Structure formats: structure tokens, C-alpha cells
Amino acid sequence: MPVEHLLFLGAVLFCIGLFVVLTRKNAIAVLIGVELMLNASNINLVAFGHFDPDFLQGQIFALFVITVAAAEAAVALAIVVKVYQYFQTADLDKISELKG
Amino acid sequence: MTELNDFLTPTAFNPLIYWVLALFALPLLSFFTSGLFKGKAPVWSGFLLAVNTCLSVYLALQHWGLEPGVVIKGTWFETGSTAFTYSFLLDNPALIMLVIVNFISLLVHIFSAEYMRHDKAKPRYYAYLGLFTFSMLGIVLFHNLLFIFIFWELVGLSSYLLIGFWFEKKSASLAANKAFIMNRIGDLGFLTGLMILYTQFETLDLGALKLLMGDSRIEDGNWVINYLKNGEEVIHSLDGRWLSAAGIALFCGAVGKSAQFPLQVWLPDAMEGPTPVSALIHAATMVAAGVFMLSRVFVLLDAQALEVVAIVGAITALMAAVAALSQFDIKKVLAYSTVSQLGYMVLAMGVGAYDAGLFHLFTHAFFKAGLFLSAGVIIHQLHKLETDEVKFNTQDMRVMGGLRTYMPVTFFCFLFCSLSLAGLPAFSGFLSKEAILINTHAWSVEKGGGYYLIELMAFATVILTAFYIMRAVMLVFTGKFRLPELKGTPEIVGKLKEGNMTLLIPVVILAVLSFSFVFGASISAEDSWLYQSVRTPRDTWVPKEYIAMSQAEMLAKAGTHHTWLEVLSVGLALAGIVIAILIYKPGAKLAEGFDGKREPVSPIVQVSFYHWYQDVLYTKVILKFILTQSKMLAWFDEKILDGCVNLLARTQVVVAHLTGMFDRYIIDGFVHLTAFTSGKVGQLTRSIQTGNVQTYILSAIAMLIMLLLWFAF
Amino acid sequence: MTFATIILYCFIGLTVLSALYIAITKNVLYAAFALILTFLGVAGIFMLIGAGFIAISQILVYVGGILVLIVFGVMLTNRLKGQQVTTPAYNKLLGVLVAGGLLFIFYKAIIEANFGAIKWISEAQPESAPLENFGMKLMTDYVLAFEVIGVLLLLALIGAVKIAAGAGKEADNAG
Numbered sequence: 001m002p003v004e005h006l007l008f009l010g011a012v013l014f015c016i017g018l019f020v021v022l023t024r025k026n027a028i029a030v031l032i033g034v035e036l037m038l039n040a041s042n043i044n045l046v047a048f049g050h051f052d053p054d055f056l057q058g059q060i061f062a063l064f065v066i067t068v069a070a071a072e073a074a075v076a077l078a079i080v081v082k083v084y085q086y087f088q089t090a091d092l093d094k095i096s097e098l099k100g
Numbered sequence: 101m102t103e104l105n106d107f108l109t110p111t112a113f114n115p116l117i118y119w120v121l122a123l124f125a126l127p128l129l130s131f132f133t134s135g136l137f138k139g140k141a142p143v144w145s146g147f148l149l150a151v152n153t154c155l156s157v158y159l160a161l162q163h164w165g166l167e168p169g170v171v172i173k174g175t176w177f178e179t180g181s182t183a184f185t186y187s188f189l190l191d192n193p194a195l196i197m198l199v200i201v202n203f204i205s206l207l208v209h210i211f212s213a214e215y216m217r218h219d220k221a222k223p224r225y226y227a228y229l230g231l232f233t234f235s236m237l238g239i240v241l242f243h244n245l246l247f248i249f250i251f252w253e254l255v256g257l258s259s260y261l262l263i264g265f266w267f268e269k270k271s272a273s274l275a276a277n278k279a280f281i282m283n284r285i286g287d288l289g290f291l292t293g294l295m296i297l298y299t300q301f302e303t304l305d306l307g308a309l310k311l312l313m314g315d316s317r318i319e320d321g322n323w324v325i326n327y328l329k330n331g332e333e334v335i336h337s338l339d340g341r342w343l344s345a346a347g348i349a350l351f352c353g354a355v356g357k358s359a360q361f362p363l364q365v366w367l368p369d370a371m372e373g374p375t376p377v378s379a380l381i382h383a384a385t386m387v388a389a390g391v392f393m394l395s396r397v398f399v400l401l402d403a404q405a406l407e408v409v410a411i412v413g414a415i416t417a418l419m420a421a422v423a424a425l426s427q428f429d430i431k432k433v434l435a436y437s438t439v440s441q442l443g444y445m446v447l448a449m450g451v452g453a454y455d456a457g458l459f460h461l462f463t464h465a466f467f468k469a470g471l472f473l474s475a476g477v478i479i480h481q482l483h484k485l486e487t488d489e490v491k492f493n494t495q496d497m498r499v500m501g502g503l504r505t506y507m508p509v510t511f512f513c514f515l516f517c518s519l520s521l522a523g524l525p526a527f528s529g530f531l532s533k534e535a536i537l538i539n540t541h542a543w544s545v546e547k548g549g550g551y552y553l554i555e556l557m558a559f560a561t562v563i564l565t566a567f568y569i570m571r572a573v574m575l576v577f578t579g580k581f582r583l584p585e586l587k588g589t590p591e592i593v594g595k596l597k598e599g600n601m602t603l604l605i606p607v608v609i610l611a612v613l614s615f616s617f618v619f620g621a622s623i624s625a626e627d628s629w630l631y632q633s634v635r636t637p638r639d640t641w642v643p644k645e646y647i648a649m650s651q652a653e654m655l656a657k658a659g660t661h662h663t664w665l666e667v668l669s670v671g672l673a674l675a676g677i678v679i680a681i682l683i684y685k686p687g688a689k690l691a692e693g694f695d696g697k698r699e700p701v702s703p704i705v706q707v708s709f710y711h712w713y714q715d716v717l718y719t720k721v722i723l724k725f726i727l728t729q730s731k732m733l734a735w736f737d738e739k740i741l742d743g744c745v746n747l748l749a750r751t752q753v754v755v756a757h758l759t760g761m762f763d764r765y766i767i768d769g770f771v772h773l774t775a776f777t778s779g780k781v782g783q784l785t786r787s788i789q790t791g792n793v794q795t796y797i798l799s800a801i802a803m804l805i806m807l808l809l810w811f812a813f
Numbered sequence: 814m815t816f817a818t819i820i821l822y823c824f825i826g827l828t829v830l831s832a833l834y835i836a837i838t839k840n841v842l843y844a845a846f847a848l849i850l851t852f853l854g855v856a857g858i859f860m861l862i863g864a865g866f867i868a869i870s871q872i873l874v875y876v877g878g879i880l881v882l883i884v885f886g887v888m889l890t891n892r893l894k895g896q897q898v899t900t901p902a903y904n905k906l907l908g909v910l911v912a913g914g915l916l917f918i919f920y921k922a923i924i925e926a927n928f929g930a931i932k933w934i935s936e937a938q939p940e941s942a943p944l945e946n947f948g949m950k951l952m953t954d955y956v957l958a959f960e961v962i963g964v965l966l967l968l969a970l971i972g973a974v975k976i977a978a979g980a981g982k983e984a985d986n987a988g
Contacts (some may be wrong), residue, residue, distance in 0.1 A: 002929055003823055003861075003928050003929065004817060004923055004924075004928060004929065005825070006858070006862070006917075007919075007923045007928070008920070008923065009825050009828065009829065010859070010916065011920065011923065012829055012832070012916065013828065013829070013832055013851075013855075014915075014919070015912040015913070015915050015916040015919070015978075016832040016833060016835065016836045016912070017832075018801065018911070018915060019836050019908045019911075019912040020792065020835055020844075020896035020917055021797065022794050022797060022801075022903040022904055022907070022908040022911065022912070023794075023903060023904050023905055023908040024900050024902060025900050025902070025903060026841050026888070026890075026899050026900035028841055028845075028883060028890060029841050029844055029884045029900045030794070030988055031883060032835060032844050032845065032848050032883060033835075033888070035875070036835065036848070036851065036877060036884075036932065038834060038840055039851065039852065039855050039875075040962035042855070042859075042871075042953075043855060043858065044866070046858075046864045047862065048934075049864065050862045050863055050864070052933075052937065053935045056946065056950050058864075058949055059864050059866065059867050060857075060870075060879050060947075060950060060955050060958075061868050062864070062884060063866070063867060063870060063951075064873070064958065066867070066870050066871065067874075067962050067965070067966055068876050068962070068965070069874070069875075069879065069968070070874050070878055070879060070966065070969075071965060071966050071969030072970075072972060073879040073883070073987065074880055074882065074910055074970055074973040075881050075906050075969050075972055075973045076975070077832060077883070077886045077973070077977075078379050078973040078974075078976040078977040079973070079976060080886055081886065081889050081890065081977055082957050082974075082977070084889065084890040086865050089899070090890035090891070094851065094914070501849070693977060794904065798904060798907055798908070800909075801911050801915065802907075802911050802914075804915075805911065805914040805915055805918060807919070809919050812918070812921065812922075
């Protein structure tokens with residue numbers, strides 16, 4: 001199985017994740033998109049790591065990414081909850097403090 | 101050649117400085133703290149003054165007769181290479197003045213305790229007295245013209261405060277202003293004198309000035325001095341006339357403070373102050389400060405300056421004596437008499453009789469203070485007769501009369517002091533006045549010609565003095581008490597009483613001190629211990645060409661006429677007294693017909709009553725001239741200068757409008773255009789900033805894609 | 814084509830389809846459940862290409878941890894009153910354009926790079942790495958990174974608890 005197929009899978013997942021991030025109004029949906037994108041990167045890492053059984057750099061890096069993703073999810077959800085309590089909505093459209 | 105810095109180096113430490121500082125500190129303490137004691141202020145201030153008097157007596161006994169006195173010198177401050185020094189000199193005149201100032205001040209403190217008993221502002225009064233004593237001691241003790249000037253001004257200030265003590269009275273505050281302004285005019289002269297001397301000698305230390313003056317000389321009409329300063333030779337040269345100018349300018353200060361012609365008009369008005377103040381300041385001490393200052397700078401005065409001094413003194417003496425002839429206000433009589441006597445002292449200084457002038461200053465201080473305090477007793481006792489219904493002027497001699505029977509002690513005190521003033525033998529005034537007259541005669545003989553006029557004036561003043569003071573005595577103490585008749589209230593006669601002990605003790609002490617035996621057993625001034633202790637400086641420091649006549653020479657001439665001069669002056673005084681008694685004796689027409697008169701009718705007497713119309717002259721002519729001039733200047737200012745300014749302003753306004761329009765439409769137009777453009781651009785770009793993070797990510801990725809596309813293809 | 818390969822492609826298909834469903838659906842809860850499928854698919858792929866440990870971690874962390882968190886988040890941030898928790902989409906066209914553009918670029922890049930021709934890839938013998946090997950590497954060569962990531966995780970968790978705890982307090986106050 002050529003490595004390209006897995007890379008394409010990663011690319012597709014990443015783009016879907018990006019699309020979700022860009023278009024969803026709900027903060028949690030955006031978070032789901034981010035998780036997708038992280039997974040896409042993991043796929044790439046593991047796909048290359050598949051050809052490197054001695055050093056396992058890809059897999060170890062993927063492990064780190066998973067860890068960071070877990071941390072990110074925890075913090076992000078805490079923030080979302082907090083934001084929701086503050087603005088009484090998780091709708092990103094209405095949270096526009098950055099508006100110039 | 102003299103090194104200037106030698107004069108300015110501080111003297112070695114002398115414990116005497118503590119005594120001197122204590123002398124200053126006590127009255128100053130009184131000034132600052134008497135306010136805290138409220139009703140007890142007289143006791144506290146009197147106590148401080150008593151201590152101070154004891155101190156000064158002790159100091160005087162300790163340092164009596166030391167020639168040429170003890171000098172304490174120190175550096176005040178330095179600016180660059182110029183050092184300002186202070187110095188004290190304790191010589192005989194200073195010590196005597198010290199005792200007199202403190203002693204009379206003490207007596208006045210005691211007297212005031214009764215006199216001011218019901219005044220609410222008593223603490224303020226005593227504070228001012230303390231300030232005055234402090235400043236007066238400064239003049240007496242310092243031996244540096246700069247410091248003398250500073251304390252001179254302080255004395256002027258305290259005089260101002262005390263004259264205007266009852267400032268709610270319009271006349272009192274006006275009198276205070278007048279005194280202050282007249283003094284300022286004199287002080288301007290004083291300051292000018294200081295500047296001239298400083299320009300020439302670069303120091304104001306009197307000791308240094310005297311020595312440097314001796315080193316200076318006249319070359320081709322120029323007044324030249326060369327000395328060393330920090331080892332370098334310095335030559336100062338001024339026109340010779342500046343030497344006289346310096347002397348006359350210094351004398352101007354004395355003219356102001358000692359009420360000499362033409363600035364003497366403030367002193368009679370100064371009687372608005374409380375009577376004890378008049379006794380202390382405007383009779384005994386402060387007005388004498390001018391004479392004392394003259395004695396300090398005596399050796400710096402050249403022949404011309406001394407001549408001016410003599411002439412001014414003689415004119416003042418005569419004018420004031422004439423003015424005193426017709427006054428009804430008892431304090432006015434005494435005030436003019438003071439001016440007249442001050443004229444004598446100044447005349448003495450002018451004719452070179454330094455010792456006679458100072459001697460008269462000392463004797464006069466006692467008998468004039470005695471006269472004023474006696475008058476104060478009378479005024480105070482009469483004041484007690486005043487009720488809500490019966491109002492009268494307590495100082496007016498026309499309401500008095502026959503007071504001898506009611507107030508015998510006061511009568512005798514007043515009489516003795518008057519006789520002393522008139523210059524009868526056995527009284528202190530005789531000694532000092534004789535000395536002045538003899539010296540004046542010698543001076544006139546030496547000068548000859550028109551200078552006899554000065555002598556004539558001096559002798560005329562003798563008879564006038566005797567007359568006016570005897571007139572006052574007769575009007576006040578003999579005849580019958582006129583007040584009950586005037587007011588139609590016979591019952592108040594019985595209420596008039598002698599003053600109490602607090603009032604009488606100071607008066608009696610002063611009366612005793614106006615006898616000549618206090619100052620010497622002989623009837624000749626030369627034998628008096630006080631006269632001998634203030635010998636005229638034998639050496640004179642003014643350059644030879646400008647020197648006044650030698651003293652020794654003069655006295656030799658005077659000596660020959662000694663006896664007949666004395667006889668003449670006593671005869672004149674007696675004549676004056678007899679005339680006064682004859683005119684104002686009880687039952688005499690003039691004395692009786694006095695009551696109704698408000699002011700004299702005869703034009704000659706009016707000249708006297710209005711003091712030669714000098715005040716009128718000042719207000720009508722000088723004041724008017726200045727006012728007219730001011731008005732003209734104001735008109736010029738308003739119409740011409742302001743017109744020009746306004747025109748300029750209008751032009752500027754027009755120009756400003758034009759520039760304003762240019763600004764508004766052209767410059768501002770640009771600015772607005774820029775602002776508008778920026779605003780539009782901002783609004784355009786603002787729409788990008790949606791505040792939505794996703795949009796940002798979107799655009800960022802879109803940019804990234806385009807970038808990659810750009811690189812890839 | 815081996816059996817394993819077929820299964821691999823099945824997993825790939827599952828992953829892509831469930832991912833597409835996430836992109837299409839408006840219901841956040843459905844998206845969350847579709848995400849479980851995606852993660853499972855990815856985990857299967859990892860397992861099949863010899864990264865067993867990562868696959869297990871993927872299931873444990875993502876499915877067991879993150880998804881539970883997400884579901885809790887959905888529940889906490891929406892008042893569930895019978896109606897569906899939906900999220901409206903916007904910028905759809907732009908999103909499609911950008912995502913599609915990126916995909917195109919990725920595609921071109923992968924094709925251009927021609928990874929199969931790279932020497933170390935073509936010469937490698939893909940085989941399943943033993944788990945103890947992975948553990949050895951983790952405890953030797955990458956021990957520092959491992960420790961650091963542990964600390965990072967700890968900090969993130971503490972931080973999350975802190976933020977959420979504060980939020981709960983505020984909610985109490987608000988309530």
C-alpha cells in the first residue's frame with residue numbers, strides 16, 4: 001500500500017476539519033474540527049513512522065500530539081464553559097469582543 | 101597701603117557676644133511671646149525689660165571708658181569674593197544709649213501697665229514695644245552701616261505700628277502712613293549714602309570706613325582711594341563732590357528719622373499714638389537715633405555736609421519752636437518742642453560739637469520722656485472724667501487749668517522737666533544746651549558773615565522754648581479748672597485725682613534725672629562726667645581739603661566768650677519764662693479769654709499754629725503738582741499710548757482674521773481632507789475586523805493558499 | 814491485495830465518511846458521535862500500519878477522554894429543552910473554496926513530492942514494531958520530551974480545573 005494513500009487521507013481529514021472550523025458557529029463544533037485536524041496530522045506522522053521501525057520518531061511524536069490534544073481539549077472546554085457562562089451563549093458569532 | 105581684608109577678618113572669640121545676643125534676645129522674646137500672656141503681658145514684658153536693663157547697666161559698668169571701645173567682628177555671609185561682615189562696637193555712647201533705651205523703655209512699660217489697663221489689644225502693644233526695643237538696640241550696638249540700616253528700617257516699622265496702634269481711628273492710620281512715608285524719603289537718602297560709600301570702599305563696616313576714609317585723598321578735585329584687596333591694588337576714584345554727597349545723603353536718613361526740616365511734619369502727627377509711646381519713641385529714643393547715627397558717621401562727614409547739617413538743624417529748631425508757641429494740644433506742644441530740641445542736637449553735630457550733641461541727646465531723653473509721661477498722667481486722669489454725656493478732648497489745654505491743686509506730684513515733675521527744657525541752671529538741659537550754644541558761637545565766629553544767622557536762630561530758639569513750655573505749664577496747672585465751666589458740670593471737679601503709683605513712679609524718676617547734679621556738680625558742661633565720656637573724635641578722617649574746622653581751635657575761641665554766653669542764654673530763658681507768666685498768669689485777659697477760641701485769628705499766630713503752613717504746602721503744592729502730573733501722564737497714557745496700542749491691536753485683529761480665514765478654509769481643508777480619507781479607509785478596513793476568529797483564520801488560510809500557489813506555479 | 818489491506822481501506826472509508834458527516838450535519842451532538850467513528854477509524858488504521866500503542870492511546874484518549882469532554886461541553890453549553898442542539902453554518906462557500914483549495918494544494922504537493930521514490934522509504938521494510946521497543950525509546954532517547962509533555966499535561970489539567978471551578982462558582986453566584 002503506497003504511503004500516498006494515507007497522506008491523502010490525512011489531507012482530506014485536515015481539510016474537512018478546516019472546513020468545520022471555518023463554518024461552524026458553535027464553539028464545540030469548532031473544537032471537533034480542531035480534533036479532526038490534529039488527527040489528520042497524527043495520521044501523517046504515523047504513516048511516515050511506519051517506514052521507520054527502528055527509531056519510531058513518527059509514533060512518538062504522534063503520542064505527544066495526542067497528549068497535547070488532550071490538554072488542549074481540556075483547557076478549551078473549560079474556556080468554552082466559562083465563556084458560555086459569561087456570554088450566555090456558545091455561539092461564536094455573538095462572541096465578538098475582537099470586533100474593531 | 102591698607103589691605104581691605106584686614107578690616108574684615110573676624111575678631112577672636114569674645115564671650116561678650118553672649119551678652120550682646122542676650123540683649124537682643126530678651127526684647128525679641130517679649131515681641132514673640134507677649135501675645136501668649138494676654139492680660140499678664142505687661143508683667144511678662146516688664147520683667148523681660150527689667151532683666152535687659154540690668155544686663156545693659158552691668159555691661160555699661162563693665163566696659164565703661166574703654167577707648168576706643170570693644171569691637172566684635174564676624175562674617176555674615178559671602179558671595180563670591182565679597183564678604184559681608186557684621187560688627188558690634190561697645191564704646192561710651194553706645195553703652196549710654198543702651199542704658200537709656202532700656203531704662204526709658206522699662207519705665208514706659210511700667211507706665212503703660214496703668215495707662216493701657218483697659219485696652220483690649222494690650223498684648224499687641226507690648227509686643228510692639230518689644231520689637232521697638234529690639235530694633236533700637238540694633239542701631240545702638242551694630243557698627244556696620246548695613247546693619248544699622250536694617251535696624252533703622254525695623255525701628256521705622258515699629259514706630260509705624262505704634263503710631264497706628266489705634267488703627268480703627270482714621271487719623272491714627274493716616275499719621276502712621278505719613279510717618280512711614282516721610283521716613284522712607286529720608287531712608288532713600290541714607291541708602292544712597294551707603295551706595296556711594298560702598299562704591300568707593302567696598303565695605304560698610306564703620307571701623308573700616310573710618311580708616312579707609314583717612315587713607316583717601318583729593319587729587320585734582322577727585323576723591324581717590326587705593327588699597328589692597330586680596331593682595332591686589334585697587335584704585336577707586338570719584339569726583340570730589342561725591343564725598344560731600346555721601347555725607348549729605350547719610351544725613352538725609354537722620355532728617356527723616358529725627359524729624360528735621362523739611363521732613364519734620366510727621367512727628368506732630370505721630371502724637372496719635374498712645375502717650376507712653378510718644379514718650380519712648382517720638383521723644384526720647386527713636387527720633388534720637390538719627391542724631392546717634394550722625395555721631396556714628398560723624399568722622400565721615402566733610403565740611404560741606406556738616407554745614408548743611410548745621411543749617412538744617414538751626415532752621416528746624418527755630419521753626420518748631422515757633423510752631424510750639426500757639427498749640428492748644430498739650431502733646432502737640434511737646435512734639436514741636438521735641439522737633440526743636442532735635443534741631444539743636446543736629447545743629448550741634450553740624451557745628452562739629454559731637455560731644456555737645458550727644459550730651460543733649462542723653463539729657464533730653466530723660467526730661468522729654470518725663471514731660472510726655474506727665475502729660476500722659478494728666479490725659480489719663482482727665483480721661484477718667486469722661487462719661488457718655490460729657491465728651492471733651494483730653495489733650496486740649498483749654499479744658500485744663502488749675503490742675504496743680506489736684507495733681508501736685510505731676511505738677512512738680514512737669515515743672516522740673518520744663519525748666520530743664522527751658523535751660524535754667526541746676527537742670528540738665530542747661531548743661532547740654534550751654535555746650536551747644538557755645539560751640540555754635542565759636543563756629544559762627546570762625547565762619548563769620550552770614551553764619552551768625554545760625555547763631556541768632558539758636559539763641560532765638562532759647563527764648564521761644566522757655567516761653568512755650570512756660571505757657572503750657574501756666575495753662576495746664578494754674579488758674580482755675582476750666583472744664584466744669586465749659587461743660588456746665590461743676591460736680592466733676594471733685595472727681596479729678598492724682599494718678600496712682602504706677603503712673604507716678606516713672607514720672608518722678610525721670611523728673612529727678614532732669615536735675616543737673618545727676619550729671620555733674622558744676623554748672624559747666626565740661627565738668628560733667630557724661631559730657632567727658634563722649635569726647636569728640638580728635639582725629640578727623642575726611643581728606644584735609646574737605647576737613648571741617650579743628651575742634652581744639654574752635655573751643656579755644658569759644659572759651660573766651662564762655663561766661664557772657666551763659667549769662668545771655670539764661671537771661672533769654674528767664675525772659676521767656678517771665679513773659680509767659682505775665683501773659684498767662686491767672687486772671688490775665690489772654691488766659692481767661694481762651695475758652696471759646698477754636699483757632700487763632702491773627703495771621704502771625706496762624707503761621708505758628710499751622711506750623712508755617714508746611715503741611716498745607718505739601719498737600720496743596722507738592723501733592724497737587726504730583727497729582728496733576730499723574731493725571732497728565734494718565735491722559736497721555738490713555739489717549740496717545742493706548743491709542744497707538746489700540747491701533748496696533750486693531751491691525752493685528754484684522755490680520756488675525758485674515759490668517760484665520762486662510763487657516764479655516766485652506767489649511768483646515770487639507771487637514772479635514774486627510775482626516776476624511778483616513779476615516780474612510782479606516783471604515784473600509786474596519787469591516788474586515790469582524791471580531792470573528794473564524795473569519796480571520798479563513799482569510800489567513802486563503803492568503804496561505806495564494807502564497808503557495810504563487811510559489812508553486 | 815491482502816485482507817489486511819482491504820480492512821485498511823474500509824477503515825479509511827469509514828474515517829472519511831464519518832468526517833464528511835461531521836462537515837455536513839448541523840447537529841452538534843451528531844457531529845460528536847460521528848467524531849467517535851472517525852477516531853475509531855483512525856485508530857484502526859494505526860493498528861493496521863503497525864502503531865498499536867498509538868491506536869490504543871487514540872481510543873483511550875480521544876474516545877474515552879476527549880469525546881466525553883466534548884459531550885459534556887455540549888450539554889453544559891446548551892439548554893436542552895427537547896429541541897435539537899444545532900449549529901448553523903455560515904461562510905459555507907468560502908469554507909468549501911478554501912478547504913478545497915488547500916486540499917488541491919496538498920494533493921499537488923503529495924503527487925509532486927513522490928514520496929515513494931524517496932530512498933529510505935522505498936528501501937524500508939515496514940513491519941510492526943514491538944511494543945517494548947517503543948517503551949525503550951520513550952524512556953531513553955525521548956525521556957526529556959516525555960517528562961516535559963507529562964508536566965504540560967499536568968499543568969493543562971490543573972489549569973482547566975481552575976478555570977472550570979471558578980466558572981462553577983460564578984454560575985452559583987449568577988444562579
